[in-house]
Amino acid sequence: MDLPFQEFFRFVKPYRRFVVSCHIHPDGDAIGSTLTIGAALAQMNKQVVMVCNEEVPNVYKFLEGSSQIKRELPSDFIPEVLLCVDCAEKERIALPANVWEIPGLQVLNIDHHITNTNFGDYNLVWPNAAATGEVIFSLLSVGQIPLNHNMATALYIAIATDTGFFRYTNTSGYTLEVASQLVKEHQLELAKIAEQVHEQKSFNSIRLLGEVLNTIQIGIGGKVAWAVLDQQMLAKYSVENEETESYVNYPRSIEGVEVGILFKELRPGEVKLSWRSTTAVDVSKLAANFGGGGHARAAGCNLNGPLKTVIAEVLSYIDDYYQQQCNTE
Known part of the structure; x- marks a missing residue:
């Protein structure tokens, strides 16, 4: 009701x-x-x-x-x-x-x-x-x-x-x-x-951010950028979950990028995805395909599987999404 x-x-x-x-x-x-x-x-x-x-x-x-x-x-x-x-x-x-x-x-x-x-x-x-x-x-x-x-x-x-x-x-x-x-x-x-x-960040969160920034990659015609935060990085620094939530904004902020993603390995076999976008893409719909949800410009989901497998699966899906968009235009 x-x-x-x-x-x-x-x-x-x-x-x-x-x-x-x-x-x-x-x-x-x-x-x-x-x-x-x-x-x-x-x-x-x-x-x-x-x-x-x-x-x-x-x-x-x-x-x-x-x-x-x-x-x-x-x-x-x-x-x-x-x-x-x-x-x-x-x-x-x-x-x-x-x-x-x-x-x-x-x-x-x-x-x-x-x-x-x-x-x-x-x-x-x-x-x-x-x-x-x-x-x-x-x-x-x-x-x-x-x-x-x-x-x-x-x-x-x-x-x-x-x-x-x-x-x-x-x-x-x-x-x-x-x-x-x-x-x-x-x-x-x-x-x-x-x-x-x-504005207040722990020293370790800034150090961890530096490592995450080094993982950023761009693909799908420059429209998608992603970063990775794996268990090895998390084990190296003692950082609260909340302090890593803003990391996804960095791949999203790259010029020309429409979708930014942070792949965060919560534990072996479980990966949290944070999605951000410009007005061009509704990431709540992309996240929903993987059992997640949220808002048009900010969404999230969790996937089970090895980190590399999850990344490949998600990027393949996004590539298909953009190809379908091109075919309908």
Whole structure:
């Protein structure tokens, strides 16, 4: 069932116990949205537990309430509602599998990914939003739920990080209006936030980036560039996953390139692909072919197999894609 903003509050009213979670490999939108909707539910006198079975990235640990995000659901807390934020599909929710076995559990899905599978019993999915944080801002505005400084900071980070600090094509006029309102009404310190989230890098992450840049290759008529981050590199440096997320932007930034890819070997036999593109290519469709999804300009997927085999398979598919495009023109 699709859930209009106004219906959200009617839905949550009779329930008392909520667990809030986000997607695996949480980013700024996932953490910021989790913290904000968790705080909003607490304002509504709900019992709330926030759960992510992966550690909050260090870059977001300065956010108030981040230390309250648990790795597991407490055994003595039986939720009535699972509220998932910023997650396009059930399989990517950062929760222990036994949560899904709770009898009568209602699933509420709040997201902005165009590839969302509407896996919830109730779905509040707004694909035109730049970030799930933008959806939540609009939702709380409709419900007249007041934001405090901490909630506003978390929402700003949710929106800023998913728009590349307002550089990506998903940034709309409304996105900027929301950000402006958050800054104006809550006196957010933008320079401090940008420095904390966007500009501070560990020494090892910079050293690792140097090795990744040396792997960049260009193919398919100069339209596709890719980089590789393998297990040997990861073992050499102690770097958080979040610190490598921006590496994909380097192959994408090369002049003439339409699609940039980072092949990251999570473990032997499992490879994570991060996709970025210009306005010429919808990479959510390319990623969907491999069981992934995301946005038109930023998407992801995981593939099983040896790293070299995965790279060859993906590049072959993209080559076929471009040949089909040429044949239809």
